[in-house]
Amino acid sequence: MLVFNLLLHNSSTPVLQSLRDDQAQRSPRDFLGSLLENTSPVSPTNFILRRLFHAVPLLVCVIVFNFTLIHLAPGDPIQALVGEFPAPEAYVAEMRRAFGLDQPLYVQLLLYLKNVLTGDLGFSFYYRQPVASVILDRVPATLQLMVPALIFSAIVGVLLGILAARKPYSISDNAISAFSLFGYCVPAFWLGQMLMVIFSIELGWLPSQGIKTVGADLDGWSSFFDRITHLLLPFAALAIRHLAVNARMMRSSMLEVAFEDFVMVARAKGLAEKDVTARHMVPNALMPVVTIIGVDVSFLFTGSVLVETVFGWPGIGRLMYESIVKRDYPVLMGNFLITTALVVAVNLIVDLVYLWLDPRVKYKK
Amino acid sequence: MNVKLRGKRIFQQTITGAMLFILLGIFTDRIVWAGPVEGNPRRGGTLILGMTADPSTLNCGIESSQIVAMVTSSIYNGLIHLDEESNPHPDLAQSWEISADGLLYTFQLRENVKWHDGQPLTSADVKFSFENLVGKYNARGREAYRSIKAIETAGPLTVKISLKKAYSPFLEVLTAHDGCIMPRHLYEGTDVLKNPHNDVNPVGSGPFKFKEWKKGSHITLVRNENYFKKGRPFLDSVVYRIIPNAATRAIAFETGEINAIFASNSFPYQHVDRLKKLRNATIKDIGSPSLIGLNFNLKGNPIVAKREVRVAIAHAIDKKFIVEKGLRAVGKVIDSVIPPGIPWAYNANVPKYPVDLKKANGLLDEAGYPKNAAGMRFQLRLAFEAGNDNSERPVQILREQLKAAGIDIKLERFERSVMLEKIFQKYDFDLWFGPLTTRGHPALGTARLYTTTSITGQPFTNFTRYSNPKVDQLFEQAVTATKKQDMVKAYYEVQDILMRDLPTIPVADRLQLNIIKDQFRGALTSTETYERTDEIWWVKGAPVKDGDFERD
16 A cells, blocks of 8 residues: 555656645745746646646556566455355356456456546445445445545544644644644544444444444434534544644644745734734645645545444545455545545646645746 | 321332432433344434444455355345255246256346346346356356256246256355355456446445445445335345454444344454353354364375274263363264254264373273383374354363373364465375365265265365265255255265264364344344345334235
8 A cells, every 4th residue: 555655656747746746844934935936837728738638657567566466365255255164166267267367467457457547446345346336335424434434524624723833832833733743643443442432332322333333224413413423523533633734744844934035024014913914924824734734635536444344434434455455455445446536636737726826826837 | 107198208219219220221221121022123313233244245245255255145135045954945037946856946036126236136136146147156066067068048037057967055055155146247247356336336236336435444234115015124224343363253242332243253252151141132043054173284294194093082082071171162073074053964973083192092002002211102283263252162172081091192283274275285294273164065075085985175175185985975965966865875874984984083063153142133033144234124123014015
């Protein structure tokens, strides 16, 4: 997965790559300054088209790389499927033939590429149904969990970061920093289990797992509240981590901007502190946070493997975990492909958001 | 204090106490204990079972894994079912006859059995299922189905199955797990592997009808009002809740989100100590017997190919310690490859290897493996399945115990699908530790591990590659015996030889634990790997009178 992520995040054009590298090492203003030097700007439309064009070879590379990597891993999907007892040889052979596993690897790859081009993501070994329908079946559950968690963590994380940076090393700053450190360090799956012990077992307030109560015919508001109660614990486990990262990033970015000339000028003009913060500091400090939130959003549709598994949440993250265990290659490949496409798309959107946040940003040819 | 005031206070305290009790009862499932409810079953309620994963299909004719049978056994029926001692009882077959030579089985089917779509179930469905589905695809019962010579239908309700040779455990594979009867009218002439009824709307004859399968979340079955057993099932519905994480499954049981966890692959063994303390639930060890042991690659490693090395290892292992600390005392120490869970075949008088480190070291010295300066003789790879609680802890103990005998153990932890390939297909291991299901008859679960013809490179066949013509002959004698004493004699002798040759060091008889809330009764009555849901009832349901339901 690490290799996979590296590949994805190395996917942008060289200019945008340097944009991210710069962010890591230099202040936003420095990097913007360097970007403005010697530029020959292109229109946003051209920029989008170029980026989309570049995405095609990238997607093919990702497919070839992942396909090879998955098939090189030990483990036979048919044996994983037929289970604990020795299946009749004819049946095993029939299954291999039915799923095309009797073909040489390069033939399987070419077939897969051809199918993907026609919009066919393949046929799941384990669920014995088209991959697209297996994945689409899980999308609503993942969105139901991820969208609120990401929105909440983005808004509250940014607000906490601003609050912490307003009075550095004050009690509120220390409290927010301690909370952020905790949220960042604690693994989500462990936090999830601790939340379950407290809120499900000890207090008995919330259900421990699942997306809704099964075996009860609920409708209308009762169904809505039932879903909300099921959502709260996985939401908290997921949101706390994202929130912590966003708060830390926003705080450090705000502190960096606080000593910039334009902030001093704004104060010298006699602007109220809240206006200095809201109109001058926050928009400039937001850029690195937008990058981080962009990365989070790119994994929106792929869900959280650990949180979904711990909470029995029937989303895409868990589907990915299950497809690895079952060696369900087509589902795994489908998941990777969708993730890649999303990362490319979200990176593009993030770059466009930069334009919106700061009109000085221009993209070089 | 005046009497009036005291009376008022007692009244207030009583009311407060009663209210507290009611509130606790509402909010704390642990305190609502059903108590003993005797008498007739009751009607109503929903049983929610915890499972580890979605089944791959709902077609039990092509897939025999336990997780599939857990669900399909409520939708479909077999000809028979097994009781607590593995004795056969009528299910779709109301009676049967076995010829004296054990070659002809004649089954008389029940009248008026209907499929869920209203079509009648006849002998043609039975013939079709055995010839085109279970007989062709079933992995667990394939030895039994291979012995079938012909299947004839003598009228709509009579089926005659003739065998090529007598096969003593034949009836055992005719349950809803290995011998589920499928509707011919929906499968004939179709690609059975891709038939839509495999996943959507399976049409069975069983106590519950399919309602919904939300992948990754749950499967819901509802009562079949036209079930052939009068007044059954008692429950309104059965829901299979999919919870992959063992800790979450245990918590969901504690909080009452699920009511039961059946079968070995679903029971969260790591949490057994905590679950044992619950007051409102019953844990019962019933189901397929199994064996946990240390297995040797006899053809792959010249060191363990030597019998004296295997004997030395057997003397170096403290099985009692492994069971108590490694397996959380779930299971018993055993000395034979046929576990005591099959009492009629278990031989307690096999050669034994008590813990004796001095003897172990002496044997290894004699075998030509002296200790080096570091106190070690040789290194062996010990493979096991990652995440399997039956293996993870015991292998750590084994490593320390064998270190004392100068054997350097390198642990190799494999994810299940990798393990299946490396151990059973490629034989790339020195030692393998793990559980093996033996089922209720040695011909089904034990012979596949030690006969020469079972060296097939398939999962859970003879992966130690042990080969002994005498053992082959004895297993054959046992399976074709028509008298039980001949069968028992052969199995006793097999165990004696195997425990001398030691392809496996049996460590424990793993119990298949099941847990169910006391609010549900009638469960856990069979050695089968699935649960017979047409027997389960809920204590809070409506009473059912005598005569309004069929007794089993």
